Amino acid sequence: MVVTVASVVEALRIGVGFLWTAAWAILVGLTVTSLVQVYVSKERMAGLLGEGDVTGLVRATAFGAASSGCSFGAVAIGKGLFKKGAHAVNFMAFMFASTNLVVELGLMILILLGWEFLLAELLGGLVLIVVMAGIVHLTLPENRFEEVRRTLNERDSEAGITEDPTCGMEGKDEYTVTTDDGETLKFCSEGCMETYLQQTASGGGWREDLRSWGGWYKVANQFRKEWSMIYKDIVAGFLISGFVIVFVPQWVWNALFLQGDGVLVTAENAVMGVAIAVISFVGSMGNVPFAVALWSGGVSFAGIIAFVYADLVTVPVLNIYRKYYGWAVMLYLLGVFFVTMAFAGFLMELLFDALGIVPNLAGGLTATEQTYFKLDYTFYLNLIAFAFVGFLAYVYRRGLGAPGEYRDPVCGMRTDDDGPSATHDGETYYFCADTCRRAFEDSPESFADTSPRIHGDQSGHEHHH
Structure with missing residues (x-):
């Protein structure tokens, strides 16, 4: 043709x-x-x-x-x-x-x-x-x-x-998380690394x-x-x-x-x-x-x-x-x-x-x-x-409910200090949505066992709780 x-x-x-x-x-x-x-x-x-x-x-x-x-x-x-x-x-x-x-x-x-x-x-x-x-x-x-x-x-x-513990594909050095017990985890992408952090911190x-x-x-x-x-x-x-x-x-x-x-x-x-x-x-x-x-x-x-x-x-x-x-x-x-x-x-x-x-x-x-x-x-x-x-x-x-300086204690999302918040035992916690804030206020003892602030390097190489 x-x-x-x-x-x-x-x-x-x-x-x-x-x-x-x-x-x-x-x-x-x-x-x-x-x-x-x-x-x-x-x-x-x-x-x-x-x-x-x-x-x-x-x-x-x-x-x-x-x-x-x-x-x-x-x-x-x-x-x-x-x-x-x-x-x-x-x-x-x-x-x-x-x-x-x-x-x-x-x-x-x-x-x-x-x-x-x-x-x-x-x-x-x-x-x-x-x-x-x-x-x-x-x-x-x-x-x-x-x-x-x-x-x-x-x-x-x-x-x-x-x-990668999230998807099973090969992990890369640039996407690394060190756990509190010293274990180093590698991820195939930033998306999988963030998914892992969200899942391990999530309480809902x-x-x-x-x-x-x-x-x-x-x-x-x-x-x-x-x-x-x-x-x-x-x-x-x-x-x-x-x-x-x-x-x-x-x-x-x-x-x-x-x-x-x-x-x-x-x-x-x-x-x-x-x-x-x-x-x-x-x-x-x-x-x-x-x-x-x-x-x-x-x-x-x-x-x-x-x-x-x-x-x-x-x-x-x-x-x-x-x-x-x-x-x-x-x-x-x-x-x-x-x-x-x-x-x-x-x-x-x-x-x-x-x-x-x-x-x-x-x-x-x-x-x-x-x-x-x-x-x-x-x-x-x-x-x-x-x-x-x-x-x-x-x-x-827009990063709605996405990584920020603070960790929502209910769902595990990272969030900033411009969202919904609540105070318990003198500590201020920040939430990705009012739904999570209300869940926290109903039972604060269930969620307030870790610090609300994320410590360490914000690129994802921090210790997680």
């Missing part, structure tokens, strides 16, 4: 149009993820994932689905869980669930591909985890991963690498938190962190999808993916779906709009489902496995994930075909025929979603 200005504009129109269509779903999903990340305790996660039985597998899947949807974040957190004793099966299940069973991904699939794909993603994802667990138990000697775990811990210890529950500015500052801080991890993949995925639809001719898809009916055709399409994902370099949620482009090119249901599963085997992610665990384990993870992802896609098409619910692309408008920007439900949902994100940005940028 000849590249013209008109074709480039059309590719951009489709890519941005896809992004506009799914924007509210992405923002809603990130909000839910942020709430879960802030208010669901993960302190005992690694211990709960130490057994390779059904209970451990279910917990790993649930923890992963409640985590964020970034491929690189999932791999880093999975490494931290594995180092602390999580069973090999469970840390694999966690990684898959945190990239394929999260809320924001499900909403994107529903909006861009339809309910059939969402059902296949969820059902097939569970099938994949069960099959993967069976393969690992049958093929992997227990002592092999124990040896890898010891080597990983020794290497990281020698290099001074520590995990989530209901009380969300009735104060400090609680919403926590959510805004986490939302910013979640978005910063995935926005590049999302934007790249949507833009690439538009260019793929406009510039990749149909014969390319016909050459890669066999056409017609039959079990062998379905199997080839599923295998090719994973293979395309490996070399696509598009991970996280960015592979959903890419999947739309493949679907528009006539790739089968099995190929699309397998492709969406496969963001844990892209070349950049495989390179991280190699750095963490070595070539042998990287190849083992690639083999297990590749087989299970292709098998799950293959099985979903057979099942959905038997039920008669494989979607028919021929009945709908093509990407070039669709009108994306119009006054419909998408416009109004986006308006609401953007307004809410604007509220979170306002809370974060």
Whole structure:
């Protein structure tokens, strides 16, 4: 195809149009993820994932689905869980669930591909985890991963690498907190460091938190962190999808993916779906709009489902496995994930075909025929979603309930002396909101056991109580 200005504009129109269509779903999903990340305790996660039985597998899947949807974040957190004793099966299940069973991904699939794909993603994802667990138990000697775990811990210890206690990713020297008992904690970012300080100092529950500015500052801080991890993949995925639809001719898809009916055709399409994902370099949620482009090119249901599963085997992610665990384990993870992802896609098409619910692309408008920007439900949902994100940005940028010279004794937020205050035993305490002040006044003895002033360096390298 000849590249013209008109074709480039059309590719951009489709890519941005896809992004506009799914924007509210992405923002809603990130909000839910942020709430879960802030208010669901993960302190005992690694211990709960130490057994390779059904209970451990279910917990790993649930923890992963409640985590964020970034491929690189999932791999880093999975490494931290594995180092602390999580069973090999469970840390694999966690990684898959945190990239394929999260809320924001499900909403994107529903909006861009339809309910059939969402059902296949969820059902097939569970099938994949069960099959993967069976393969690992049958093929992997227990002592092999124990040896890898010891080597990983020794290497990281020698290099001074520590995990962020908030998210499990690698901590950095510039984000350090020293506790009162002399322990040094490192965090991956300022956001995680502040989240840790807030959580350890907090004395209220989530209901009380969300009735104060400090609680919403926590959510805004986490939302910013979640978005910063995935926005590049999302934007790249949507833009690439538009260019793929406009510039990749149909014969390319016909050459890669066999056409017609039959079990062998379905199997080839599923295998090719994973293979395309490996070399696509598009991970996280960015592979959903890419999947739309493949679907528009006539790739089968099995190929699309397998492709969406496969963001844990892209070349950049495989390179991280190699750095963490070595070539042998990287190849083992690639083999297990590749087989299970292709098998799950293959099985979903057979099942959905038997039920008669494989979607028919021929009945709908093509990407070039669709009108994306119009006054419909998408416009109004986006308006609401953007307004809410604007509220979170306002809370974060204004620092409402955020770090200050004083610590709110009720919710743990840092605050300044221009907010609500109360005096007890000659000491003045400052609060992020009247809700916290009233809670303090109702039971001051419950909260007045530490000094209200934060001592030390305000950059975050202080002792905390």
